[in-house]
Amino acid sequence: MKKSEILTCFQCGTCHASCPSGKYTSLNIRKIVRDSMKKDVSGEPELWMCTTCYNCQERCPRGIKVTDAVLLLRSEAVKKGNILPAHRKVCGFLLKTGHAIPIDDKHITIRENIGLAETETVHKYPEALAEVKSLLRSTGFDELIKE
Ligand code: SF4
Ligand code: SF4
Known part of the structure; x- marks a missing residue:
């Protein structure tokens, strides 16, 4: 995924509102997308609370591949030894x-x-x-x- 794709996020919150895990955990996928524009978020423990249901990705009005990004970030996290x-x-x-x-x-x-x-x-x-x-x-x- 290209960084330029993430940069098209306009923080509408559709992803977070669609997130079943976010209703019960501290996962805020909108915030993770926002923070990823500014810093490395691969160490965020909330990344592991995503169930990869793809709701956010299917509903994002910008077509951002949110779930795919979470999976990429997890791969980066594991390579750095960050695993729950x-x-x-x-x-x-x-x-x-x-x-x-x-x-x-x-x-x-x-x-x-x-x-x-x-x-x-x-x-x-x-x-x-x-x-x-x-x-x-x-x-x-x-x-x-x-x-
Ligand atoms: S749904 Fe898409 S555009 Fe809206 S906040 Fe989430 S990632 Fe950004
Ligand atoms: S794929 Fe993950 S972040 Fe996206 S809505 Fe489902 S649980 Fe939430």
């Missing part, structure tokens, strides 16, 4: 188990009780899990999420 502890933990699960939220004993039991197999994912196929791990490492994902 909870997200770092989820990334660790992904690297270790192939799942952002691995199945636990309670849910294995629930599945068994209704006649389902434990899982049909990388939990069940170690060779597939090894491939997932190899792919993640080849992208440098393991280095990015280190403390």
